[in-house]
Amino acid sequence: MRDDTRRWTEADKRHCWHPFTPQAAWTAGEPLVIVRGEGAWLWDSEGRKYLDGNSSIWTNIHGHRHPALDEAVRRQLGDVAHTSYLGFANPRASELAEKLCAFFPAGTLERVFFSDDGSTAIESAMKMAIQFRQLTGEAGRDGFIAFDQAYHGDTLGAASLGGVSRFHDRFRKHGAEVTFVAGMDALKDLPGEVAAKAAAVVIEPLIQGVNEMRPWPAGMLRELRQWCDATGVQLILDEVMTGFGRTGRMFACHHEDVIPDYLCLAKGLTGGYLPMAAMLTTGRIYDAFLGDDSRAFYYGHSYTANPLGCAVALASLGVFETEQTLERLQPMIARMAERLARLKAGHPRVHEIRQCGFVAGIEIRQADGTPFPAAEHFGARVCTAARDHGLLTRPIRDTIVLMPPLCTGPDELDHAVSALDHALATT
Ligand SMILES: *Cc1c(COP(=O)(O)O)cnc(C)c1O
Secondary structure, three states: OOHHHHHHHHHHHHHOOOOOOOHHHHHHOOOOOEEEEEEOEEEEOOOOEEEEOOHHHHOOOOOEOOHHHHHHHHHHHHHOOOOOOOOOOOHHHHHHHHHHHOOOOOOOEEEEEEEOOHHHHHHHHHHHHHHHHHHOOOOOOOEEEEEOOOOOOOOHHHHHOOOOHHHHHHHHHHOOOEEEEOOHHHHHOOOHHHHHHEEEEEEOOOEEOOOOOEEOOOOHHHHHHHHHHHHOOEEEEEOOOOOOOOOOOOOHHHHHOOOOOEEEEOHHHHOOOOOOEEEEEEHHHHHHOOOOHHHOOOOOOOOOOOHHHHHHHHHHHHHHHHOOHHHHHHHHHHHHHHHHHHHHHHOOOEEEEEEEOOEEEEEEOOOOOOOOOHHHOHHHHHHHHHHOOOEEOOEEOOEEEEOOOOOOOHHHHHHHHHHHHHHHHHO
């Protein structure tokens, strides 16, 4: 082990506390220190190279060190790194808001509220939905409806919309009033008074990410929009994971021509470069907040609309055009389906492949179809083995996530699947 690696891992084990991490097991292991990236690849402090198989926790879009994104940050640094959005406008935020709204028909989503990450995008939508009811004479309508096994972030409000019991149950009573449903049938069966008391319903459209990459039935999103229109419940779409091309279209809601009342974007917004979020909403909702000062939306964060984040987000949207990212992605989505079908055929323990666009979950079970005992951490062991074959990714329980950056080429995708193939054969 190199001296640097030893120094960094010792300081990590002594002073750092990692997200979603049982620290005792972490400090007993040997963490990789990631020091460099380029395109779809990452390098650790020992000089080993890996394909970034989960886009650095679902964030990276066009690859690491993309010249256009790097240049956008550098150019913005030549002007200023951060200025307050409370009391001042900034050029990049103006340009970015205009560009984001242009993805939707005029008169629909036309206002952008910036924040810092997926959780705060959700948090701001929740608060806006509650205040909207207060401003429109329905103050008691402050509940939410969410879906079983959903994940919407970790701040208290966003976490209360979460349906993953191992993460969310212990904080349940500290958040919003939330009714959980399994799907459209259960939603339609809810007593009328639940809908009448609900400010909004929230969903990860097309596919639930943290719920082991589980796609919703086709047409479900459009049905949900119709139910919202019929009941007057507003629709919050959490596209924190699905946004920016991941599903094969720019946004998941484009697949079913659905326009939400609130659209939450984060992870891929900056191409995976900087923490930043945007929540888009309609002119109708915006207008309700006009009038005397007491109607204003008193919410914000110190780094709201950070110019570096806005600059790199603009550059990322530019690359979608100059590199025709979505057009080039379509054959790659087909290739991923074909390669993963072959992987399944070769390994009886691959129980199911769940794919939506360029996102896949590969569920591993015992050969007889029963799940591995949780204590075996089988999915994690497969991912650790895959490192030796040049692939970095993480499982969600025993579902291995494969969602490399959208810039991943055919040979790179084959490399990733082949690493999983070797890892499965030796675990
Ligand atoms: C990651 C994620 C969030 C939370 O975003 P953070 O940036 O981690 O706060 C919310 N919703 C979905 C669907 C996510 O995947």
